[in-house]
Amino acid sequence: MKTLKTTVLCILFSTILSYSQNIQDIIDQVDLDRLTLTLNEFSGEQTTVVNGNTVTILNREQATNELAGDYLLEQLEALDNITVISQPFNTNGRNIIATQLGKTNPNDIYIVCAHYDTVADYCADDNASGTAAVLEIARILSTQCLDNTVIYALWDEEEIGLRGSSFFADLAASNGDNILGVLNMDMIGYDGDAVGQPGDNQFDIDYRNIAGSVAMKNDILSVLNTYTFDLSVVEVNPGTSASDHASFWFAGNGTTDAFSAVLVGESWETDDQTPFYHTSADRVSTLDLPYLHEMVKLVTGYMVTKGSLVALDNRVTQTTTMLSSNQSSATYQWFNCETDMPISGETNQSFTPSANGIYAVDVTSGSCTERSECLVFDTLGLDTFSSEELSVYPIPANNFITVEFSSEISTSLKLYDVSGKMVQENTTSDTIKLNISDLPQGIYFLNVKTDKKSGTYKIVKE
Incomplete structure (x- = not known):
């Protein structure tokens, strides 16, 4: 028996x-098992259910990623206290945008984001890792009242010119949206140290002296130093413009309409990025999942801090x-x-x-x-x-x-x-x-x- x-x-x-009711407890809610499941489902390592059908999301290249977008819609629509839209911006491309309105300052907006399109099959690190992180952060914060508005954004067509994020950022600039910070996650799951062994756990934070991006970087470092994370930061200035945060730096043609934005990800600055970049060998089995866990906890801590927990x-x-x-x-x-x-x-x-x-x-x-x-x-x-x-x-x-x-x-x-x-x-x-x-x-x-x-x-x- x-x-x-x-x-x-x-x-x-x-x-x-x-x-839970305080920032440390919110950070502690980041669930590695949930992250791992989402990562496996979204990168095609295992089947999932979309539109009532058992499917495999093997490929997310921009012309064939409708199934991936539907998966994201369903995951976000299952949450409380957020409004979800599918935002088409050309014949094939669509962003998936979820908005949690602030209770006190609904016009004060913070964005946490990642791109979901790929250039090959699987692509677990680039960028199922960032996508899974956005879904996990939305799952946790949607249970809480926040003073400020938080937008959970998944961009399409990053790999062919930042098209989805550029569309959104330019529209926000023309509308005069009060976006106070954009935290972009791109490739946050690879660390060259042996999995489960002590190591440097370095990550890059890319920023430039555009809008309030330097202050935003400092706020993230304040969260890093206030709470407990197994991470070591590498500051990169001027940061790369090869991911979606740059769309917000240069919104409105780089005029005063530009927004504060940073990128966090594994450490390209120290040559510690995945060796399987842009290939179908970028699989979940190659990632350091405890490192990914720490990265998502850090971003969660920043977002709940800036969202201002009620x-x-x-x-x-x-x-x-x-x-x-x-x-x-x-x-x-x-x-x-x-x-x-x-x-x-x-x-x-x-x-x-x-x-x-x-x-x-x-x-x-x-x-x-x-x-x-x-x-x-x-x-x-x-x-x-x-x-x-x-x-x-x-x-x-x-x-x-x-x-x-x-x-x-x-x-x-x-x-x-x-x-x-x-x-x-x-x-x-x-x-x-x-x-x-x-x-x-x-x-x-x-x-x-x-x-x-x-x-x-x-x-x-x-």
């Missing part, structure tokens, strides 16, 4: 933290009888995550469920509303399964989840996504394998129920 994996159980009786606590404390919002002096609305519907009359700081279920709370203070993580409440009525009676494994999982019972019993299995929508249902009397290969990555809840016992378990799909 296999023992129940402790990472699976989601019957929790102590303080449960959802999304001080609202969306964490929840859970006991065996009650759920309570940690934020005082606010307004509250408790939700049933299984139906994604508000619970009538439940508008107090604390909520005592009358039935087992999956619940969350919207917390509002001023113009800021944040929703807590969906929490499983499973302490009423039926007894729960012991570790000798039920095993659920593996966690995390890619394709299958095994549910194993100590004896034959008639059992109902229901799998819910994090919004509470049921995505699978099974009835079994013995061990069963749930096929989750076609489900998107993310968090799910598996409810296991007999006529005498019930349990709900947290499932992580990679």
Whole structure:
């Protein structure tokens, strides 16, 4: 009999933290497993689901990257608090732009960006690495209220002349948009040191004395020195103009309309760039993923600093009888995550469920509303399964989840996504394998129920 994996159980009786409330905690949310999964999917190392179909995104060259653009749209549209558009700029080219409006200063704009087109198959470093980073930063920051506006931008046709970013930057200049900083990531995954071994972990920051780019570089270094990162900076001035940040330097023909912008990436200045540049040998297996992790954490720290995190606590404390919002002096609305519907009359700081279920709370203070993580409440009525009676494994999982019972019993299995929508249902009397290969990555809840016992378990799909 296999023992129940402790990472699976989601019957929790102590303080449960959802999304964190300070900059260090935001930085710590950068998830290497999620980054790696996105990197593998977007570079064609493994299949993914786009438009309901299982596909492989093997090539992202500008004339044949419609599938890649659709993938980015779907990933961003699944997030809260952002507006996503597809921005065509010529017959083939389109940028994917997601905007998270600032609560206090919506006209003060910061952009984090990367290009997603390629010159060959795979191209994991150039530039699936930067693209995956933008998606991960958007995933994290979209759960938070920010004073300033953040734009998550994925550019097309960088490889044939910075066309996508130039279109956007020139349009922003002509519109008089108040873009205060553009942080471009291009090739952020290769470091020549042996993977997992101590090394220099150097990265370049390319800047020029254009608009406020020097001050922007200094702000990034301040984040680097304030928080803990395993990185060493190499300053490059004058920085290269061979990536999308340069479109903002020279917007409006390099007049006073130019914007502050910098590039961060692996260290070309010290000849420590990938040897597989612009070839189909640029694969995930050649990258230093811990180094990539540190790079994304740094950029996340800068973006949440400049976005200006609103001080609202969306964490929840859970006991065996009650759920309570940690934020005082606010307004509250408790939700049933299984139906994604508000619970009538439940508008107090604390909520005592009358039935087992999956619940969350919207917390509002001023113009800021944040929703807590969906929490499983499973302490009423039926007894729960012991570790000798039920095993659920593996966690995390890619394709299958095994549910194993100590004896034959008639059992109902229901799998819910994090919004509470049921995505699978099974009835079994013995061990069963749930096929989750076609489900998107993310968090799910598996409810296991007999006529005498019930349990709900947290499932992580990679």
